[in-house]
Amino acid sequence: MKPDFEKTFAAISAHFLTQQLPDNWQDFDDEYLEEWFTECALDTYEYWDWQSVYSEINGITETVMELYK
Numbered sequence: 642m643k644p645d646f647e648k649t650f651a652a653i654s655a656h657f658l659t660q661q662l663p664d665n666w667q668d669f670d671d672e673y674l675e676e677w678f679t680e681c682a683l684d685t686y687e688y689w690d691w692q693s694v695y696s697e698i699n700g701i702t703e704t705v706m707e708l709y710k
Contacts (some may be wrong), residue, residue: 644667644709650702657686 643678655661658681669677676700686694 644706646702646706649705650698653698653705654700656696657683659683 651662651664651666654666658678659669660681662677666674666677674695675691678694682689682691682694
């Protein structure tokens, strides 16, 4: 079974954020995503730009998706 990108991204987000993104995270606008990432960043990532954390999660998600091709 091939994983869904959005669900995989949300699951991986829990390794960077204090809580996993909800299933409808892709419906969030950039302003709300920024707020979510800023408020929920783990201590390790609290001073990172939110887009950098997003990029890290996205990169890992793309790697996982590639493995399932």
